[in-house]
Amino acid sequence: xxxxxxxxxxxxxxxxxxxxxxxxxxxxxxxxxxxxxxxxxxxxxxxxxxxxxxxxxxxxxxxxxxxxxxxxxxxxxxxxxxxxxxxxxxxxxxxxxxxxxxxxxxxxxxxxxxxxxxxxxxxxxxxxxxxxxxxxxxxxxxxxxxxxxxxxxxxxxxxxxxxxxxxxxxxxxxxxxxxxxxxxxxxxxxxxxxxxxxxxxxxxxxxxxxxxxxxxxxxxxxxxxxxxxxxxxxxxxxxxxxxxxxxxxxxxxxxxxxxxxxxxxxxxxxxxxxxxxxxxxxxxxxxxxxxxxxxxxxxxxxxxxxxxxxxxxxxxxxxxxxxxxxxxxxxxxxxxxxxxxxxxxxxxxxxxxxxxxxxxxxxxxxxxxxxxxxxxxxxxxxxxxxxxxxxxxxxxxxxxxxxxxxxxxxxxxxxxxxxxxxxxxxxxxxxxxxxxxxxxxxxxxxxxxxxxxxxxxxxxxxxxxxxxxxxxxxx
Amino acid sequence: xxxxxxxxxxxxxxxxxxxxxxxxxxxxxxxxxxxxxxxxxxxxxxxxxxxxxxxxxxxxxxxxxxxxxxxxxxxxxxxxxxxxxxxxxxxxxxxxxxxxxxxxxxxxxxxxxxxxxxxxxxxxxxxxxxxxxxxxxxxxxxxxxxxxxxxxxxxxxxxxxxxxxxxxxxxxxxxxxxxxxxxxxxxxxxxxxxxxxxxxxxxxxxxxxxxxxxxxxxxxxxxxxxxx
Numbered sequence: 084x085x086x087x088x089x090x091x092x093x094x095x096x097x098x099x100x101x102x103x104x105x106x107x108x109x110x111x112x113x114x115x116x117x118x119x120x121x122x123x124x125x126x127x128x129x130x131x132x133x134x135x136x137x138x139x140x141x142x143x144x145x146x147x148x149x150x151x152x153x154x155x156x157x158x159x160x161x162x163x164x165x166x167x168x169x170x171x172x173x174x175x176x177x178x179x180x181x182x183x184x185x186x187x188x189x190x191x192x193x194x195x196x197x198x199x200x201x202x203x204x205x206x207x208x209x210x211x212x213x214x215x216x217x218x219x220x221x222x223x224x225x226x227x228x229x230x231x232x233x234x235x236x237x238x239x240x241x242x243x244x245x246x247x248x249x250x251x252x253x254x255x256x257x258x259x260x261x262x263x264x265x266x267x268x269x270x271x272x273x274x275x276x277x278x279x280x281x282x283x284x285x286x287x288x289x290x291x292x293x294x295x296x297x298x299x300x301x302x303x304x305x306x307x308x309x310x311x312x313x314x315x316x317x318x319x320x321x322x323x324x325x326x327x328x329x330x331x332x333x334x335x336x337x338x339x340x341x342x343x344x345x346x347x348x349x350x351x352x353x354x355x356x357x358x359x360x361x362x363x364x365x366x367x368x369x370x371x372x373x374x375x376x377x378x379x380x381x382x383x384x385x386x387x388x389x390x391x392x393x394x395x396x397x398x399x400x401x402x403x404x405x406x407x408x409x410x411x412x413x414x415x416x417x418x419x420x421x422x423x424x425x426x427x428x429x430x431x432x433x434x435x436x437x438x439x440x441x442x443x444x445x446x447x448x449x450x451x452x453x454x455x456x457x458x459x460x461x462x463x464x465x466x467x468x469x470x471x472x473x474x475x476x477x478x479x480x481x482x483x484x485x486x487x488x489x490x491x492x493x494x495x496x497x498x499x500x501x502x503x504x505x506x507x508x509x510x511x512x513x514x515x516x517x518x519x520x521x522x523x524x525x526x527x528x529x530x531x532x533x534x535x536x537x538x539x540x541x542x543x544x545x546x547x548x549x550x551x552x553x554x555x556x557x558x
Numbered sequence: 559x560x561x562x563x564x565x566x567x568x569x570x571x572x573x574x575x576x577x578x579x580x581x582x583x584x585x586x587x588x589x590x591x592x593x594x595x596x597x598x599x600x601x602x603x604x605x606x607x608x609x610x611x612x613x614x615x616x617x618x619x620x621x622x623x624x625x626x627x628x629x630x631x632x633x634x635x636x637x638x639x640x641x642x643x644x645x646x647x648x649x650x651x652x653x654x655x656x657x658x659x660x661x662x663x664x665x666x667x668x669x670x671x672x673x674x675x676x677x678x679x680x681x682x683x684x685x686x687x688x689x690x691x692x693x694x695x696x697x698x699x700x701x702x703x704x705x706x707x708x709x710x711x712x713x714x715x716x717x718x719x720x721x722x723x724x725x726x727x728x729x730x731x732x733x734x735x736x737x738x739x740x741x742x743x744x745x746x747x748x749x750x751x752x753x754x755x756x757x758x759x760x761x762x763x764x765x766x767x768x769x770x771x772x773x774x775x776x777x778x779x780x781x782x783x784x785x786x
Contacts, residue, residue: 111762128598135595148568149577149585157742167561219768220759238759246760266760267767274769281769282677297589298744308710308755308770315706315747326564331585332592337728341598352693352752354619355770360744366702368653368674370746380564387571 086435088419091442098413099534104240108414111239115405118349119456126345136342136459139335140396143327144387150296150329151378157299161361163374174379175206178288178321181375182212185319187285193303193310194218195290196234196399197323197379199421200434203288214288215280217309219273226253232415234422235347235401240414243269277309287313287371291324292398293339294376297332300358301376304343311355320371322359325379327395333358339398342458346400382434390469394429396459401426403453403463409446418443425453425463432470441479444470505544513542590741594729601692601726605784608691612724613778615694619753620766621774629656632777633665636716639775640681645714649681650674654703657685657718674705675712682712686719686776688731693752696776697731700747709749715771722782 087094098104123129143150155165166181168174178201182190190207192198192214204214204225216225220237224230226249231237238246246269251259254276263269289310291301301322303310314320330336344350362374386392404410404424415423420440422430428443444467453463474480475488494501516522516539524532531537543551569575577585601611613623624635640647648669651657662668675682685704688697696717700706709715725731728750739745755770766772 114762126598128596131596146577146585148565149582153589167564169560169563173560219757236759236762243761266763267765269760270757270765270768277769278677297592298742300744307757307768311710312769315710331589333732334592334594334729338595352695354753354755356750358744358748361746364746367700367746368702368705369707370700384564384567384571387568388573
């Protein structure tokens with residue numbers, strides 16, 4: 084996927100002016116937050132479970148080489164295959180090879196963010212194999228040639244009228260004058276259309292929420308059931324997974340699953356949580372004959388041992404973006420690559436480079452909400468700060484920003500000069516803004532005042548006021 | 559090739575070589591003993607309350623439950639349920655010995671086909687391996703006598719479950735599965751099903767009946783004297 088992250092500011096400006104997107108954000112954002120809050124409140128042990136989730140992931144990452152090899156041994160014992168892929172190119176080629184060996188013409192797909200990261204669909208299409216997304220949200224995005232704007236709700240940015248328009252445009256075999264009375268009618272149409280795809284596909288490709296070393300299983304979590312049809316009906320199942328998805332045991336996965344659905348959709352448990360282990364067994368009446376795991380690194384191993392290692396604990400629940408004021412204002416596409424929101428602002432620079440994605444860690448108010456809701460306690464704001472430092476060290480910031488920060492630093496290191504300058508500025512602005520109490524525009528601050536007014540200072544600095552209060556108390 | 563490269567990069571990051579034998583043995587022991595983590599208190603309750611919790615949670619997720627005194631009551635319960643839902647008395651059934659032992663001939667109008675589900679099936683009857691009270695979840699492991707397609711393809715999914723197989727947390731269901739098959743031997747597919755298929759992809763508003771069943775009806779046979 085081509086990154087537009089370098090153009091974050093322009094993307095954000097466009098997003099703020101996009102009325103359809105703003106309508107979708109205003110509707111959906113608060114409901115995610117409310118549902119998670121209710122689910123968490125109903126489980127008194129939730130906070131303890133977060134600590135346990137963090138520990139499980141830390142333990143696994145500290146022994147990742149061991150657990151990956153243990154996992155591979157169990158997959159092989161169950162008759163499956165594991166394909167280790169260092170980068171996106173190798174992973175794409177591996178998927179294509181498996182599809183070609185299966186003589187595949189069409190492929191069905193369950194929702195998978197790693198598939199977006201690798202660009203599987205475009206690659207298969209270029210090589211004559213037709214991929215069909217089956218998750219409802221991913222399906223409409225494929226019809227519209229758009230990328231997901233959210234990691235668990237890919238069509239977060241669309242409104243009902245967009246769905247209806249896209250279905251009318253694409254499902255031309257159905258009567259044009261049909262009416263969609265309810266959302267359910269949209270769902271029913273998609274269900275009917277995709278059923279045929281499920282049955283015709285030669286290969287089914289899913290992602291994996293977890294890999295289990297104890298049993299050699301890959302785990303998917305869905306509400307629709309599309310992932311299960313994808314991995315059950317075709318002759319070949321390919322599970323795409325990045326290396327940090329492995330956990331030791333079923334018990335460990337269970338603890339993380341208790342956190343996942345509650346943090347993601349606010350459900351106690353997703354409708355379908357499915358563990359796949361190898362291919363069809365003797366006597367089985369259904370299920371794929373071949374089971375392949377494409378195990379992808381693509382930049383993860385390079386994060387181990389760095390200040391970004393903790394990011395590999397992420398279980399992709401999307402709580403951070405659901406609670407983020409920046410995501411809530413601009414949506415997911417503005418971030419310009421696969422992973423939006425706070426987790427994307429940390430992960431994207433790791434995977435595509437801080438030179439391309441340096442804007443993202445700056446797109447934060449540092450309110451800390453993301454860290455406080457993260458089910459595995461990833462210190463997201465702290466890591467964004469690390470990226471800002473690296474960006475500064477590598478001279479990637481615009482020169483005006485560097486100069487202004489340098490100017491501020493000069494004053495900050497000289498308290499008397501700092502006080503003198505702030506006193507002058509406060510009294511000047513206080514005087515200028517005395518009548519209206521705020522500024523609608525200020526020279527050199529147009530970017531800030533473009534979206535809001537600056538309240539006028541009262542003419543006195545905090546230091547001065549504090550000193551005065553102390554004096555008055557003593558009297 | 560890439561395997562060595564990836565493992566090498568991980569070890570460089572961790573600033574060590576392959577794990578020493580004693581540490582590897584310790585981790586292998588953790589895999590073998592699969593210690594339990596914190597288990598929420600909500601399902602640690604007396605048997606009858608555990609069954610009630612299971613039922614309440616199935617219903618919370620838009621499923622339904624019929625409590626039946628024994629297997630003999632199943633044919634009538636199935637026939638009545640299908641009639642109530644205005645469905646034809648035709649279904650695909652898992653070729654499981656327990657389902658076969660049900661006196662279906664008492665309801666001669668029921669048309670039963672044994673095997674996996676096909677896309678033309680509107681109703682399927684599966685054999686439930688365990689019920690998990692914590693969230694009203696059914697554990698449905700695949701086996702020749704328990705085809706996976708029966709969980710997925712029909713619009714109406716019926717599941718027979720013995721009340722004695724209702725456990726509190728997921729961990730107890732994993733242990734039932736391990737006891738049946740031996741440690742580390744997973745069935746090809748284990749589905750944990752909680753309620754009916756749904757999607758919230760259209761305007762983040764919940765709609766029931768996505769790709770999986772629109773109806774989930776549990777036939778709970780009360781074979782557990784402690785549970786009544």
